[in-house]
Amino acid sequence: MAQMDLWFTERQNENLSIGMRIKETLHSEVTEFQGMDVIDTFQYGKMLVLDGCVMTTDKDEFVYHEMLAHVPMHTHPNPKKVLVVGGGDGGIIREIVKHPSVEKAVLAEIDGRVIEISKQYFPHIASGLSDPRVDVQVADGIVHVQEHENEYDVILIDSTDPIGPAVGLFAKEFYASVHRALKDDGIFVAQTESPFKDPDLIRRVHEDVSSLFAQTHLYLAYIPTYPTGMWSFTMGSKRHNPLEAANELRVKDTRYYTPAIHKAAFALPRFVEEIFRR
Amino acid sequence: MAQMDLWFTERQNENLSIGMRIKETLHSEVTEFQGMDVIDTFQYGKMLVLDGCVMTTDKDEFVYHEMLAHVPMHTHPNPKKVLVVGGGDGGIIREIVKHPSVEKAVLAEIDGRVIEISKQYFPHIASGLSDPRVDVQVADGIVHVQEHENEYDVILIDSTDPIGPAVGLFAKEFYASVHRALKDDGIFVAQTESPFKDPDLIRRVHEDVSSLFAQTHLYLAYIPTYPTGMWSFTMGSKRHNPLEAANELRVKDTRYYTPAIHKAAFALPRFVEEIFRR
Numbered sequence: 001m002a003q004m005d006l007w008f009t010e011r012q013n014e015n016l017s018i019g020m021r022i023k024e025t026l027h028s029e030v031t032e033f034q035g036m037d038v039i040d041t042f043q044y045g046k047m048l049v050l051d052g053c054v055m056t057t058d059k060d061e062f063v064y065h066e067m068l069a070h071v072p073m074h075t076h077p078n079p080k081k082v083l084v085v086g087g088g089d090g091g092i093i094r095e096i097v098k099h100p101s102v103e104k105a106v107l108a109e110i111d112g113r114v115i116e117i118s119k120q121y122f123p124h125i126a127s128g129l130s131d132p133r134v135d136v137q138v139a140d141g142i143v144h145v146q147e148h149e150n151e152y153d154v155i156l157i158d159s160t161d162p163i164g165p166a167v168g169l170f171a172k173e174f175y176a177s178v179h180r181a182l183k184d185d186g187i188f189v190a191q192t193e194s195p196f197k198d199p200d201l202i203r204r205v206h207e208d209v210s211s212l213f214a215q216t217h218l219y220l221a222y223i224p225t226y227p228t229g230m231w232s233f234t235m236g237s238k239r240h241n242p243l244e245a246a247n248e249l250r251v252k253d254t255r256y257y258t259p260a261i262h263k264a265a266f267a268l269p270r271f272v273e274e275i276f277r278r
Numbered sequence: 279m280a281q282m283d284l285w286f287t288e289r290q291n292e293n294l295s296i297g298m299r300i301k302e303t304l305h306s307e308v309t310e311f312q313g314m315d316v317i318d319t320f321q322y323g324k325m326l327v328l329d330g331c332v333m334t335t336d337k338d339e340f341v342y343h344e345m346l347a348h349v350p351m352h353t354h355p356n357p358k359k360v361l362v363v364g365g366g367d368g369g370i371i372r373e374i375v376k377h378p379s380v381e382k383a384v385l386a387e388i389d390g391r392v393i394e395i396s397k398q399y400f401p402h403i404a405s406g407l408s409d410p411r412v413d414v415q416v417a418d419g420i421v422h423v424q425e426h427e428n429e430y431d432v433i434l435i436d437s438t439d440p441i442g443p444a445v446g447l448f449a450k451e452f453y454a455s456v457h458r459a460l461k462d463d464g465i466f467v468a469q470t471e472s473p474f475k476d477p478d479l480i481r482r483v484h485e486d487v488s489s490l491f492a493q494t495h496l497y498l499a500y501i502p503t504y505p506t507g508m509w510s511f512t513m514g515s516k517r518h519n520p521l522e523a524a525n526e527l528r529v530k531d532t533r534y535y536t537p538a539i540h541k542a543a544f545a546l547p548r549f550v551e552e553i554f555r556r
Contacts, residue, residue: 009297015320017297019287042293060474063547196338196502222500222508222547224474229507230500256547264545267538269341269500 008039008047010054012227013197018054020044026121031113033165038121044225046121048089050114050160054225056089061125064191066257067221067265068233069095072154072187074246074262075237079153080104083181085141085169087158088114094128096156098251105134108145110165112138142168145177152182157190162201170201172208175236179212185239188213195220195272196228203275209236217242218272219265221256232272242266286317286325288332290505291475296332298322304399309391311443316399322503324399326367328392328438332503334367339403342469344535345499345543346511347373350432350465352524352540353515357431358382361459363419363447365436366392372406374434376529383412386423388443390416420446423455430460435468440479448479450486453514457490463517466491473498473550474506484554487514495520496550497543499534510550520544 009019020041027038037049045058056064069092073079080103084092088109096105107129109115115136118126129136137144145155155178159166168174169190178188192198192205202218210216213236223231235242246262287297298319305316315327323336334342347370351357358381362370366387374383385407387393393414396404407414415422423433433456437444446452447468456466470476470483480496488494491514501509513520524540 007295013321015299017285019295019297021293043291062549196500220500222474222498222506224506224508228500228502230502255549258545258548258551260545261547264542267536267542269534269539270536271340271533273536 008041008049010049010052016227018225018227020047027117029113031111033111034160036113036117038117047225048118048122051164053161055160056091056122056125057225058122060224061091062255063221063223064226064231065091065095065125066254067219068092068156068158068189068191070251070254070257071219071233071242071262071265072156072189072235073099074250074259075235075240075242076153076185076187077240077245081152082106083108083144083152083155085145085155085157085159086110086166087156088112089118089122090115090126090129092156092158093131093134094125095251097128097131097133098253100250102133105131106144107134107136108139108141109136110138110140142174142177145174145181148181150180150183153186155182155186155188157188159191161193170205172211175208175212179236182238187235187237187240189233189235192218192232192234194226194228194230195232195275196230199275202232202234205234206276209234212236214238215241217266218268220268220272221265286319286327288330294475294505296503296505298325305395307391309389311389312438314391314395316395325503326396326400329442331439333438334369334400334403335503336400338502339369340533341499341501342504342509343369343373343403344532345497346370346434346436346467346469348529348532348535349497349511349520349540349543350434350467350513351377352528353513353518353520354431354463354465355518359430360384361386361422361430361433363423363433363435363437364388364444365434366390367396367400368393368404368407370434370436371409371412372403373529375406375409375411376531378528380411383409384422385412385414386417386419387414388416388418420452420455423452423459426459428458428461431464433460433464433466435466437469439471448483450489453486453490457514460516465513465515465518467511467513470496470510470512472504472506472508473510473553474508477553480510480512481553483512487512490514492516493519495544496546498546498550499543
């Protein structure tokens with residue numbers, strides 16, 4: 001006897017796919033904003049899928065969450081107030097609240113169902129959401145950023161791909177609002193897709209951020225379940241230089257981030273450097 | 279009218295696959311040693327497939343070839359004589375002969391058909407094979423290494439996965455032969471699969487190499503068409519330390535390798551460091 005061979009396939013674009021053999025589908029719904037599925041895979045454990053795209057998995061979620069959170073959090077000398085736009089699974093918040101300096105962390109997630117499903121199926125990822133310093137708001141992050149000025153030390157944009165509900169999170173006017181919402185030594189980081197697959201997006205974001213912030217830096221991390229496995233993050237900083245920071249680890253229990261990785265992540269392969277030079 | 283939607287799927291293990299939409303199959307044969315196909319893909323251009331596994335592609339071959347070759351070639355102060363075991367496509371040789379110090383480069387590839395097919399379908403990869411300093415031998419690299427002693431400055435192991443014809447290239451006795459074939463300040467590097475997928479292999483190779491060489495170092499590169507996108511290389515060095523080398527670029531025309539990437543590639547995520555500590 002044998003059970004059927006069941007595979008989830010993500011079409012990463014029209015020419016590229018990744019497939020994982022799955023044990024079962026644990027949850028499936030269409031929320032107000034997007035399709036949302038939870039599957040149990042043999043290779044990567046449980047996996048959250050939004051609009052057909054892998055968002056996070058048990059086995060490799062630590063890379064994305066640590067690298068989006070800890071690089072800016074170690075660049076700022078004393079981050080007290082932090083905003084996460086998107087990130088309803090809670091993984092970024094979990095890393096943020098590891099920092100003793102943090103007094104308040106706001107999560108602005110537009111789709112409340114993501115938060116609820118993460119608490120149910122990914123409690124180890126959602127764990128930080130119950131920290132008393134955390135203010136979870138089911139709200140449009142774009143509006144939240146517009147309504148706050150000179151308030152945050154660090155803002156993190158944990159968005160889906162630049163289609164559907166997240167498209168406004170890749171717009172220059174949004175980055176301008178982020179700039180206003182930051183204090184005068186504030187830092188923001190956004191996930192900005194793959195240099196192998198999305199160089200045009202990275203170039204445009206880099207130009208937009210450079211026109212607003214004193215410093216713009218790109219850094220990289222290895223994420224197996226995201227297209228091409230090479231993922232980029234764009235940082236805009238008003239004052240602090242990430243290459244002069246992070247000489248010691250401020251948090252425990254990292255599995256990817258170290259002070260050496262902090263610096264190494266900014267060393268770009270030549271073809272990635274050239275994305276900005278064209 | 280529309281043509282059929284044709285996909286190549288590599289089962290990277292029993293639970294994981296990668297798919298590429300293809301234009302056509304250009305070549306297909308079973309050699310004395312392995313299945314060999316050449317396909318034309320929309321995402322990555324032409325692709326060489328051995329025993330069903332992606333070996334090299336037009337679009338991302340530069341990463342693997344530059345990082346396997348230039349890291350040891352910049353670690354050795356004056357590499358004159360170099361051996362490549364495997365690597366019949368010629369990509370490693372192409373990078374080796376960019377170094378002005380090189381007087382002789384030997385290629386020992388067991389499957390002559392790989393060399394011929396690469397010259398036909400990947401002339402930009404095979405280009406270095408016609409350099410007058412290159413000695414192309416259709417031969418078993420294991421035997422070649424056994425028959426040479428105190429001869430090479432740098433030996434590079436450009437193997438397929440540790441199954442089929444390449445299994446002997448991951449054995450401790452082979453590394454001992456490599457050690458003997460190197461001069462007393464020689465360096466070797468082998469491709470050693472993915473830390474996300476093959477930690478046990480990496481640990482075993484690291485232990486075996488450490489028992490033979492004064493220094494053992496692991497470094498990483500982003501390769502989208504290899505499983506998980508994170509690829510590792512294990513270096514055994516008799517004297518020279520790669521972290522104290524490579525302060526300037528000795529070759530032109532790299533697309534991935536830079537002196538900063540050289541150093542950054544040795545900064546390991548914590549979970550990769552821990553592969554050796556267990």
